[in-house]
Structures are given as structure tokens and as C-alpha cells.
Amino acid sequence: MAPDLFSQRNRGIALMIGAMMVVPFMDALAKLLSSRYPVLQLVWARFFFHFLLVLPIALWRHGGGVLAAPTPMLQLGRGLCLMGATICFFAAIRTIPLADAIALIFFDAVIVVILSAVLLNERVPPGRLVASVIGLAGVLLIVQPGFGNFQWASLLALAAAFFFALYFLSTRYLSGNTPPLVMLAWQGVGGFVVMSALMPLIWVTPSPADLAMMGALGVIGASGHLLLIRAFEYAEASLLAPFLYTEIIMQALLGYWLFGDIPNRWAVAGIALIIGVGLYLSLSPGKTNNS
Numbered sequence: 001m002a003p004d005l006f007s008q009r010n011r012g013i014a015l016m017i018g019a020m021m022v023v024p025f026m027d028a029l030a031k032l033l034s035s036r037y038p039v040l041q042l043v044w045a046r047f048f049f050h051f052l053l054v055l056p057i058a059l060w061r062h063g064g065g066v067l068a069a070p071t072p073m074l075q076l077g078r079g080l081c082l083m084g085a086t087i088c089f090f091a092a093i094r095t096i097p098l099a100d101a102i103a104l105i106f107f108d109a110v111i112v113v114i115l116s117a118v119l120l121n122e123r124v125p126p127g128r129l130v131a132s133v134i135g136l137a138g139v140l141l142i143v144q145p146g147f148g149n150f151q152w153a154s155l156l157a158l159a160a161a162f163f164f165a166l167y168f169l170s171t172r173y174l175s176g177n178t179p180p181l182v183m184l185a186w187q188g189v190g191g192f193v194v195m196s197a198l199m200p201l202i203w204v205t206p207s208p209a210d211l212a213m214m215g216a217l218g219v220i221g222a223s224g225h226l227l228l229i230r231a232f233e234y235a236e237a238s239l240l241a242p243f244l245y246t247e248i249i250m251q252a253l254l255g256y257w258l259f260g261d262i263p264n265r266w267a268v269a270g271i272a273l274i275i276g277v278g279l280y281l282s283l284s285p286g287k288t289n290n291s
Contacts, residue, residue: 012235013243019227020247026220028254029213030090036210038202039090040195042217046086047191049218050184058185066182071174075186078170082225083191085163088156095153102248104157106139111165112241119169124238127280135245135277141270168244171229172237180229184222245274 030042058066069075092101113132116122174183206214231240249271 008234009239012231012233012240015227015231015234016240016243017246019224019231020244021250022220022224022227024247024250024254026217026224027089027093027251029217029220031093033210033213033217034090034094037204037206039087039094040198040202041204042090042214043083043086043191044195044199045214046217046221047083047188047195049215050222051188051192051218053219054181054185054188054222058181061181062179065179066185069178069182069186072186074170074174075178075183076190078167078174078183079187079190080194081163081167081170082187083194085160085167086191088160088163092153092156092160096157101157102251103140104154105161105164106136106245106248107158108161108164108168109241109244110136111162112168112244113238115165115169116172116237116241120172120237122236122238128238128242131277131280132242135242135274138270138273138277139245139248141266141273168228168232168241169237172232175229175232180226180233183229184226187225188222242277245277249274 026046030046033042055066089101089105092104110129110132113124113129117124171183252267252271
């Protein structure tokens, strides 16, 4: 079957890749700020400015429909999963090398492929599972983590992967029934409320420049996750999961741009492997409906 570049599947793939090109900028800012501020304050900033940006836009577009979103508890739970993933990931990168944390957190793609069949009743062709594992191998070639000495913070990165997987699956489950801006507003509520309650205990007053960077955490996070929500409207979770690995390509580019890190031949091979997985999934025929 000749691939239709404008099909729903490929729209979903394009939106997912777009999201993965945006999110690394948030991670880079968090890494820069983590040496000066508590992790929980950075998580608060990520959700506070997200909420501050998205809520007025959502109310303007949908009015009272924002408060009347279907399955509000599931909407809140989805946001809390994202909050848990953010806390675990930001905490992990303060203790273990970024490469190790990234290698561990990308296990979320494999979790999504497996659980999409169990929780969402999606048909998962064997090729998608194989593609997920090959994509994970590509990530390992790029980051080349050194796990010689086990550190407990590695478990935080694995916990983040699990929380992210639940967030992605719940996003797929809710997509199509709730407008993207409404979902985006709800996912910021839990993190904003919970983190705001903790701020009096840990607050460190930021400089104006750092406050602007904290604001950027929320703006970038909201933008990336809006693209992600739209992606799940067009394609099933098991198809999109391997495209989570494309984030590492932007991570490598940012590493070169910000820190002068030049990918070695193994990293280039890993990037080629991930691109190959993406091409295979986007060009191969597949069903978009759940069984």
C-alpha cells in the first residue's frame, strides 16, 4: 500500500516528533537551574507557568467547558502522573549523569507498547515491539551510559519512565473525547496545587533572569505537551511510542550547541538507527483503530 503522507497516522507521527523536538529545551533549562534551586521549586515553576499560560486560553476558547471536562478524576490522575515523572527525572539528573538518566527514562516507550495492548486493547504488531527495542538500542548507542557503579538515583529515572508511560497511555485514552486545550489545562492543576503547597518550605528567591527561565519551563512544557496530546488524537499509542526516542536527536544537537559535545561514531550510528525505526513505522501499513 502506498503511504499517504497526509494520513492520520502520519499526522500523529509528525506531531509526536514535533513534541520531542520541543521538550529537550525544557530539560536543558532544568539542568542549568538545578544547581541553584531545589528540584521541587523547578517542578513548581514548570506547572505554575504552564497553568498560568494555558488556563486563560482554554477558558477563552471553551468557557465553562473547561470545568465540565469528562472524567475529571482521570484528568487529575493524568496530571499527577506527569508531576511524578517530572519530580523523579529532575531529581535523578542532579545525582546521576544525564546520559544514564536518559537511557533509563526512554524505557517508557517499551512500557507503552506493552501496556497499550493490555490497557487500551490496541493491536500491537510484533514489528512495533521489535522497533521499540531497536530504538532503545539506538538510544544506548547515543548516550553510552556507564552503569559500573549502581546508584539509587537510577531507580528515580526508572520510576519517571513508569509515570511517563502511564501519562502517555491516559493521554491516548482521553484524546478525542476532550479538547486538547482542556486536557492541557487539567494536566497542570495537580502539579500546580501540590507544588504550591510545598513552596513556603523550600522557596529560594530567583533572580529576574532565572525567573524568566523558570517561566520558559512552563511555556516550553505546555507547548510540547499540546503537540503530544494532538499526536495521540491521530494515532495509537503503540505506533507513537518508538518516536519518543527522537527526543535524543534534539538532545544531541543541544549538547553540541550549548556545550560543544560532538557525537562520536557510535552516537551517529544510534541516530541513524532511530531514524530507520521512524521511517519503518511511518511507511509500513498499519491499522489506526483499536481492536
